[in-house]
Amino acid sequence: MNRRHVALLSAGMLSVVFAASAVAQTASPTAPEPTSPAAAAVKPEAIPAKVALVAFEQAVFATNEGQRAVQEVQKKFEPQQTKIQAQAAEVDSLKKQLQAATTISDEERASRVKTIDTKEKALNRDGEDASAAYQQELQEAYSKVAAKVADVMRKYVQTSGFTLLLDVSGQTSSVMWAAQQTDITRAVVDAYNTSSGVAAPPPSAPGAGRPATTQRTTPRSTTPAAPKK
Template sequence: MNRTLVLVSALGAGLMTTAGISQTAAASAAAAPAPAAAPAAVEPQAIPAKIALVAFEQAVFATNEGQRSVQQIQDKYKPKKDQIDTLSKEVDSLKAQLQSAPATLSDEERATRLRNIDTKEKELNRNAEDAQTAYNADLQEAYGKVAAKVSVTLKDYVSKNGYTLLLDVSGQQSNVMWANQSTDVTQAIVTAYNTSSGVAAPAPSGPSAGAPTTARPRPTTTPKPAAPKQ
């Protein structure tokens, strides 16, 4: 009997404790501030489109600074180009001499001349390829330096003139099939950069064989300093 009373008393105390804890938790939950609602997503607003086109690579090389850089590179490689031109003429001369050689020319002499021509041609091709690689590397480096500065002018120009989209049409396989020419800002960018850079237009120079002859060469498709003649 006493054990039963003790057990009932213990259970009652436990239930009272549990009820107190539940009431305290409920009160705490009621007093806690409600979580803030997540901000509503901002819907993008449609605005009138104003699209501009730019031939960026051409613009970079059309600037006074770009033209000056190309001329400096051409001047740097002119001695090498002249050397390659001389070797190319020598190979042509050796081939012409062999073709005009008399029929009485011995097989041994003919073989010697052919070996000499082959050696000269290999030297010519090797020199031309090395010069081409070095020339392209210098041209690419010069392009990168000027392009970084022209890009700043370009972004400032389109921002101030209210354009909403700018498309680069420098690539040979541009996705732009047709566009009103009034949207082409290439020349405007060239003029704006020339004004901000303060670089004067370089003096015109005569074209040289094997070197870029235009003001806007593409850095990855520049002609070789001197192509070997066959």
């Protein structure tokens, strides 16, 4: 396991890049679907626009239920994290011992190098496996909560009279500037917490249950991001 893996593990950093999920993509309301032949015949016309922005991914994980789901996944992976930390410590110790051993034979040195290489490969493999499993479970947890948040968000947008909703959770959002009051992310989180009845979970211990990872595997933030300016 390289130094970056160990650093991420020790710091307990949570990071992930979620590809645009079907739930996130359907979070923004589209034009109303015709419910009858008469509705289908209505001529489209311009109406006063009332636009809202939402950081959907961040909203999902900022809800009480989303935070609880993340904590549950973290707790499940605590044993793997402990194991990987122990493996990393062993490899570091063996490397330091080898560096300090200035009087050993070439044969002994070659044997130690081989042992370190074998253990380091196992460490990398275990870290990658844990990372993949962690990412998969986190994505599944996200999808379950996101489906319900999307329903609440859609109702909130409709009852509030918005005519267009833009998702700005992606780093490549085309929104360059927006008035702060158009961001309904916090309002959606509050509306969902009220409807779900799920209490806020207790704070998790720093770094708990977060396996080493070679890629970003958790939400960018649990705090709604402000629109780009």
